[in-house]
Amino acid sequence: MATLQEILQWCNDTLKTQEFKDYAPNGLQIEGRSEVKKILCAVTASQEAIDAAIAQQADLLLVHHGYFWKGEPYPITGMRGNRIKTLICNDISLVAYHLPLDSHPILGNNAAIADILELENIEALDPSERHPIGNIGYLKQAISPESFKQILTERLGFNTIHLNANKKTIQKVGFCTGAAQDFISKAADQLCDAYISGEVSERTYYEAKELDVHYYACGHHATERYGVQRLGQAVSQQFNLEYSYFELNNPI
Structure with a gap:
């Protein structure tokens, strides 16, 4: 007690x-x-x-x-x-x-996503933040966008939505759980190959193409449980x- x-x-x-x-x-x-x-x-x-x-x-x-x-x-x-x-x-x-639980480097939602996806060398998505809300991680080896979608769907238990970009392989991945689809621009600034969040907006379709960052919507609930x-x-x-x-x- x-x-x-x-x-x-x-x-x-x-x-x-x-x-x-x-x-x-x-x-x-x-x-x-x-x-x-x-x-x-x-x-x-x-x-x-x-x-x-x-x-x-x-x-x-x-x-x-x-x-x-x-x-x-x-x-x-x-x-x-x-x-x-x-x-x-x-x-x-x-x-x-809310945000403190997204951000925590061990207990947080983003930390859990990094562990589940076996991402390495975790960095801040926005280097100016004292306690980063989003992060960047690296896959052990580059894989195809289609293979990455399959991994996300299987490991997060959600029918992942993939918005295509031009890049043929993915290794550097930005991610922020929940409704952080607009952080795709930060992922582009950091030269990420792909960006993961929970939700998706109509505008995200065009941003993924024009910023050349593969976008994966993996579910607000699914990424924050x-x-x-x-x-x-x-x-x-x-x-x-x-x-x-x-x-x-x-x-x-």
């Missing part, structure tokens, strides 16, 4: 949350009971994830996508109101980490807590 505050302090220090400017508050978003015995992790604080936390008698729901995003309306009503009401009525804390699991496991080990992960296989 650990206190909620002990867990928050450890997570905030580990992820260096105070050093990020983010689109939503990182850390505690809804306060539940002060003692924690069990944590449930999920990518997004959906109603199904909340219901799973209740069913599993979790004290804390740890997610990557929480609430109170920049530009959201202030009133707590409708779908979001129902979610928050359910958490409060069941005395379950909601803790969310790893960091929260790594963080949950680390918290579980640090405080000797029960931990589980709720997977809702979002096809987006």
Whole structure:
């Protein structure tokens, strides 16, 4: 057993949350009971994830996508109101980490992608960033764009969308999980052969061709289901807590 505050302090220090400017508050978003015995992790604080936390008698729901995003309306009503009401009525804390969890060099979503794809010599996608949100890595040997798509589809469990460029082989790869398709220009600036993210926009089709960078959309959810699991496991080990992960296989 650990206190909620002990867990928050450890997570905030580990992820260096105070050093990020983010689109939503990182850390505690809804306060539940002060003692924690069990944590449930999920990518997004959906109603199904909340219901799973209740069913599993979790004290804390740890997610990557929480609430109170920049530009959201202030009133707590409708779908979001129902979610928050359910958490409060069941005395379950909601803790969310967004960009700090993308960026962390060991626990983060990008670090997990690098490990899964066996990328080497990891660098910052944007060298000006103190804590890079995106990265660059190198395949052990150059492969065809078609072979790389097959690897991505198999290892990430998502039907990868490939937007073609002119390059015949791929070795230097830029990547940033989630909805970071517009970072393809940064990948081009760094002379990457390919760039990976979660989502794709209509404009990305033309950018891939004109920037000559192969683009692979591997799913927002599919690319971001790893960091929260790594963080949950680390918290579980640090405080000797029960931990589980709720997977809702979002096809987006």
